[in-house]
Amino acid sequence: MKGLNCPLPILRAKKALGELQSGQVLKVIATDPGSVKDFQAFCRQTGNELLSHTEGAEFVFFMKKR
Template structure:
């Protein structure tokens, strides 16, 4: 399965909760409705955090991947 296309790339590697969510929220504010944000994180809790963030905000969580201690999340802005 290929990774979703995205409009903005956000690197939050090395940051722990709640910073990845806060930086993603700020980045999403720069996007238009329907655009996709790709987030690269190293916080293992980011998978659960971005699932909850999507549920609470209405943004669509398109995919999540884990590879070699890195977590990648794709969010489509509502």
Template sequence: MDFHKELDTRGLNCPLPILKAKKALADMHSGEILKVVATDPGSMRDFQAFARQTGNELVEQSAANDEFVHFLRRR
């Protein structure tokens, strides 16, 4: 998937991946896509809740090799 910015949150636990994503999204334009790579298994659930609460669209999530990748579209 094409994205405009990538955020590496490997090794960080909740809530840091969410907080860093929120800050990154604030610097992006509407419609742009942020890719977040995390190692916290709870990030799958956390990013779903974050998208619901903020109105940003969770476009895709995947998990492989103990890494969790999230794509968020800026509202």
């Protein structure tokens, strides 16, 4: 998701999560600073678990599919 701005990182993550089985973990690397709030809200709304995220030059998220 590097180089993509909202809403593309969320849309691509949603598609990738759709291909996973329950309990599997998706790693997302984004460069959009707004992605932190976007992924937090996305996980709250969808019921997927945001396991962790790190911030720096890149933003790394680990999400567990519900």
